[in-house]
Amino acid sequence: MSKLTIPAGYKMPLTNNELQRAIELIHADFQHNLTVRLNLHRVSAPLFVDGATGLNDDLNGVERPVTFDIPDVGTDGQVVHSLAKWKRLALKRYEFKLGTGLYTDMNAIRRDEVVDNLHSIYVDQWDWEKHIDPQNRNVLYLKDTVREIVGCICDTATALRNAFPVLTFRPDRDVYFITTQELEDRFPNLTPNERELEICRLHHTVFLMQIGKTLKSGSKHDGRAPDYDDWDLNGDILMWNPVLGRNFEVSSMGIRVDAAALDRQLEESGCNQRRNLPFHQMLLHGELPQSIGGGIGQSRLCMLLLGTCHIGEVQVSLWDQETLRACEKAGITLL
Numbered sequence: 001m002s003k004l005t006i007p008a009g010y011k012m013p014l015t016n017n018e019l020q021r022a023i024e025l026i027h028a029d030f031q032h033n034l035t036v037r038l039n040l041h042r043v044s045a046p047l048f049v050d051g052a053t054g055l056n057d058d059l060n061g062v063e064r065p066v067t068f069d070i071p072d073v074g075t076d077g078q079v080v081h082s083l084a085k086w087k088r089l090a091l092k093r094y095e096f097k098l099g100t101g102l103y104t105d106m107n108a109i110r111r112d113e114v115v116d117n118l119h120s121i122y123v124d125q126w127d128w129e130k131h132i133d134p135q136n137r138n139v140l141y142l143k144d145t146v147r148e149i150v151g152c153i154c155d156t157a158t159a160l161r162n163a164f165p166v167l168t169f170r171p172d173r174d175v176y177f178i179t180t181q182e183l184e185d186r187f188p189n190l191t192p193n194e195r196e197l198e199i200c201r202l203h204h205t206v207f208l209m210q211i212g213k214t215l216k217s218g219s220k221h222d223g224r225a226p227d228y229d230d231w232d233l234n235g236d237i238l239m240w241n242p243v244l245g246r247n248f249e250v251s252s253m254g255i256r257v258d259a260a261a262l263d264r265q266l267e268e269s270g271c272n273q274r275r276n277l278p279f280h281q282m283l284l285h286g287e288l289p290q291s292i293g294g295g296i297g298q299s300r301l302c303m304l305l306l307g308t309c310h311i312g313e314v315q316v317s318l319w320d321q322e323t324l325r326a327c328e329k330a331g332i333t334l335l
Contacts, residue, residue: 087129101130129293176203253294
């Protein structure tokens with residue numbers, strides 16, 4: 001059963017047909033902005049990978065992938081959770097030069113997702129990865145890249161308002177940067193999600209840094225798999241959602257692990273068994289390019305810019321009967 005919130009007096013301002021045209025505009029405009037600002041090129045991406053390679057992502061470290069046997073190939077396939085590790089390997093395979101990168105349309109199934117207004121078992125996002133100089137593995141470069149992505153979002157929001165004047169959402173271009181430890185120090189008596197809510201209420205565009213590290217309290221703000229983001233150089237782009245009146249994650253991203261960071265994080269997380277997987281061996285032996293990358297939710301961005309209250313208004317997925325009945329009663333069309 002999902003956790004459903006329907007704001008009082010909510011009504012989608014566009015017709016169903018206008019909504020589809022607006023989604024098309026967001027996709028086309030944002031992709032263009034992203035490729036120009038970050039110097040990216042589109043590539044094709046897998047829907048599933050060989051489960052034995054270690055290429056699939058463990059996200060928070062506990063989610064189960066959708067797995068199926070392929071008798072004629074003689075191995076099991078795994079539907080991707082995301083493409084963080086695959087993209088880094090693709091930078092090498094496709095010979096992307098320093099300062100250039102790739103993006104792709106990533107489609108995934110996350111079977112263990114708890115569905116609600118923001119979460120679906122179907123995930124669609126722009127996954128991107130960029131080849132960087134090792135000297136750019138620093139916070140300054142990370143922050144500059146975050147500002148470029150936020151600029152892409154704001155430019156697309158402007159184009160959308162020009163095409164559909166009834167839409168009014170204006171994201172804040174000014175990014176407030178804060179680490180998870182600084183956030184805990186500021187709001188020590190709140191839960192991690194409550195802390196995000198409060199910081200986004202105060203600063204409407206936030207980049208929350210260093211996710212995955214153990215805090216002074218002994219807990220983590222949130223989990224991160226140990227083998228793609230460097231926990232010292234990652235974060236989430238959060239924006240204030242005025243329709244839902246809450247914090248809203250648009251992107252998870254970061255500078256990827258080098259050999260030293262991977263070694264440290266595998267040890268800290270008790271995942272040393274992954275060292276012998278092919279992908280991890282390449283990383284530990286310095287055979288993959290240094291990179292920065294992330295995922296930007298397509299349906300999430302459409303939700304935010306269009307002012308919808310449920311992700312099912314902008315993507316097709318499966319929902320429990322209680323959610324379907326409640327949305328129908330409220331006049332909300334789930335695709």
